[in-house]
Amino acid sequence: MTAVHPRRSTAGAVPALLVLLGLLAGLTGCGGAAHKPARPAADPAVQQLLDRRAAAVRQHDQQAFLAGVDPHATRFLAAQRQVFGNLAQVPLADWSYRLVRTDAFPLPPMAGTGGTRRTAAEVQLRYRLSGYDAEPVVSTSYLTLTQRAGHWYVAADDDGASAGHRSAVQLWDQGKVTAVHGTHSLVLGLGDTKTLRGYAADADRAVPQVQHAWGTAGWPGTVVIEAPRTLDQLGALLAADPDDYKGIAAVTTGELGGSAQAPADRVIVNPAAFGELSAFGRQAVLTHETTHVATRLATTAHTPLWLSEGFADWVAYRESGRTAPEIAPELAQDVTAGHIPAALPTAADFRPTSTDLAQAYEGGWLASRLVADEWSPDQLTALYRAAGTGATLDSVLRTHLHLSLTDFTARWRTYVQQELG
Ligand SMILES: [Zn+2]
Known part of the structure; x- marks a missing residue:
């Protein structure tokens, strides 16, 4: 179960709300407990492809990353080049993929490539932000893999979407991520740097307030903020209908009743609604959301x-x-x-x-x-x-x-x- 604590933007005081969304598993997933085990017949070369891809991300090796993309999938190749560049400023401590299963969704027919072997793979991404995440964020992708001349390649990440197997969307899938490092905060955003610096300043003021009220034990005293640029991007990050979040200034994602192994929390800002708030309102929103981050381990369904x-x-x-x-x-x-x-x-x-x-x-x-x-x-x-x-x-x-x-x-x-x- 994943908890979202959205906060509305209204004049004056700033009411907030909490929703429980199982479908958010894609954003901060629950470890894939419900998944079938990987089929024993799965080619070990598929996991090796994923391992090379992960190593390329960790080592900032664009050439190695793109070498794992199907050269015939020209549009996907261009998009992957973009995504790799978008990640450049994201401080990663860890990045790995696990093949959950092959034959994960029905593949659309492919014209004119007789003989090419393909498989539809469900893949789990686990990553940690350096200096911030004690535990990884886990998200699920549905990849089309092709085998050419004995080599596996990633050829698409959206073939399963129409059948309900939608790859989780991360900030770097949406644009170039700027990282702003605050004293107690890391802001990853798609907007202009000045706005992102403002979020970091608010979060840096929020953390001591929360520590004063709640204490310093049981949470790291830091907060990670993700800032998409548009409402549609926010909806994609949450795998939710953007219209539901129109008036919401920020949400916190995390796992209710989590253990110390629970996935890392993220505060996600809705720039338009957040921007309409007064300075007082913005500070209140980020202090409220940071409180959810701090109290996460003590907060359960009870x-x-x-x-x-x-x-x-x-x-x-x-x-x-x-x-x-x-x-x-x-x-x-x-x-x-x-x-x-x-x-x-x-x-x-x-x-x-x-x-x-x-x-x-x-x-x-x-x-x-x-x-x-x-x-x-x-x-x-x-x-x-x-x-x-x-x-x-x-x-x-x-x-x-x-x-x-x-x-x-x-x-x-x-x-x-x-x-x-
Ligand atoms: Zn709340």
Whole structure:
């Protein structure tokens, strides 16, 4: 399971949302556990081709890289030359391919090449960014391989797409990647360098804020930001409909309930929506997303969204000097009109299509703020860690706050009225 924490861009406060997307496996995959084992009949020469290709990337050897591409696939060859160049600035610690299986998808008929042997390969790419990724990012490609005069070549990476075997898209498949190295951040982007430097500056301010709130243990204290240039590029990176992300300023990808071996997290910025935010809003977004990165190992399917999203907003806003109605304008409007939510926000309230999405984030933020202010920030982080362990929320609240879920909800409703009324 892969978690995405998208954050909306709106005026004023910046509600966010979390979606669970199994289909994101292509971006930060789950190790291919569901795949069939490689067929024993697979030619070992195929894995050797992939090994040479990986070594060429690691060694920045363009000639060796292109030597593994089918010379008859002229368009693909030109595209591969481009992709290799696009990777030049990406600081790689590791890059390897694993053949998962051959005969992975039906190949389209090929005209005029009688006798050429072909196979459709499912291939796993694993890579680590130097200085940032303790564990690799894993993604799946569906490659057409051809054999000519006894040699295997990569001939295409999109023949499986129409049958649903779509190769995962990475930033470098979309254009030349510029790398900006911050103090606590690495920004990989397709846009202009000045914009990318701005992201790095925001991320560099976010990391100490998050460390102050959450601590330094259990995460490296760094963040990797990917910045495509367009909404369509963002959609391709997420293997999602770009329209769903129009109003989303940034998302965090990663694995919920991950272990220390979970794939590396990425914060992916939607440049258009992010660019519409004020300086305050941009900082809040990156602090919120960086909080998700920091808390990843403590966040599981048991963690309620009002807590994971509310905590991220609490970290983002705690030193903002803004009032509660300034940070929670939609919920404040409801309260002024006499509507106080009956219960803490549910998972459904955090769906992108939820009509009360802003109120869900704002309610979650106030729940975290209540615990931090009336108990302590340490109690809030302890509550967060306990909520992910699998004990019921009611028992976690009783242990840490000496309140039942019912009593905590009542306390929160009073607090919402008091802060926003
Ligand atoms: Zn979030």
